[in-house]
Amino acid sequence: MTDTVKATASDIKEMKIRGAGRIARAGASAMGKFAEDYNGGSLEDFKKDIDKAKKIILDSRPTAVSLWNGVQASVKDVGSAASLGEAKASVVRNAASFVKMSSSAVETIAKIGAKRVEKGDTLLTHCNSSAALGIIKEAHLQGKDIKVYATESRPWRQGLLTVKELSDAGVDVTLIIDSAVRAVMKDIDKVFVGADTVTSNGALINKVGTSQLALAANEARVPFSVCTETYKFSPMTIFGDMVEIEERDCGEVVKADEISKGVKIYNPVFDTTPAKYIDAYITELGVISPGSVYDVMVKQLGNDIFK
Ligand code: RUB
DSSP: OOHHHHHHHHHHHTTSSOSHHHHHHHHHHHHHHHHHHOOOSOHHHHHHHHHHHHHHHHTSOSSOHHHHHHHHHHHTTTTTOSSHHHHHHHHHHHHHHHHHHHHHHHHHHHHHHHTTOOTTOEEEEOSOOHHHHHHHHHHHHTTOOOEEEEEOOTTTTTHHHHHHHHHHTTOEEEEEOGGGHHHHGGGOSEEEEOOSEEOTTSOEEEETTHHHHHHHHHHTTOOEEEEOOGGGBOGGGGGTOOOOOOBOOGGGTSOGGGSOTTOOOOOBOEEEEOGGGOOEEEETTEEEOGGGHHHHHHHHHOGGGGO
């Protein structure tokens, strides 16, 4: 197996590469590099080896379907290739086109979403989502004079990346601890978060804490929008598959010497926000309701999926 595949999987597992869009692009790029460097003998060997490479990448993080979709998009033509050369070329081509499509989707979402931000708005975001931050930075560039509250996002504290990115861009940003969300909600006009996976019934799986933020927004009648590329829509959920919520090591929450022996620690890193708390999905295809997610999925996959 190439070093790139193993190194990418390890970087994703250890969160050196993180965020649903980034891991999808990294996974696709690793598949492209694997195909480019492949010097095995036959098409049959390549098919077996690329399946192994795919598994290594997909096993790195279980929740974000973007990773699955990025890898799958890269290998989709291997099965129908007539020669080894054709199979390799298809993976290189498809991986590059996924990466290009993914980056351009984030730019389109920024343009579409910025229209939903009004002059003087105070926004709230959670964790570190490139799709959500794209919208916020675009609104700022358009001179909308916004303020942003960003959650710390324990235990990895991705909120520190968010406040750096926003303050570097010149945005007026305030860091809050995760439990301060309800305390600041009275000052918030709109919430923008990202997505790891979106299910066929319009529910959102995103960084743990997103669902309580959505509840607080709902109680205060603050619009809650999810900023997401449509490759974070999970086709498997149409067929009833559940989304696995990743649990990470308890050492990420607290050091062993900070806590009494025998105390259990539970560290789920994502949670599920039901569709009823979501006002809009802001995607590269436009602003859609949670109830339209299924239709978009089926349109993208084609009706053949039911055969
Ligand atoms: C990141 C997270 C982000 C989504 C969307 O979690 O939950 O909100 O991945 O990000 P983690 P993006 O840090 O555990 O990967 O919009 O960049 O794809």
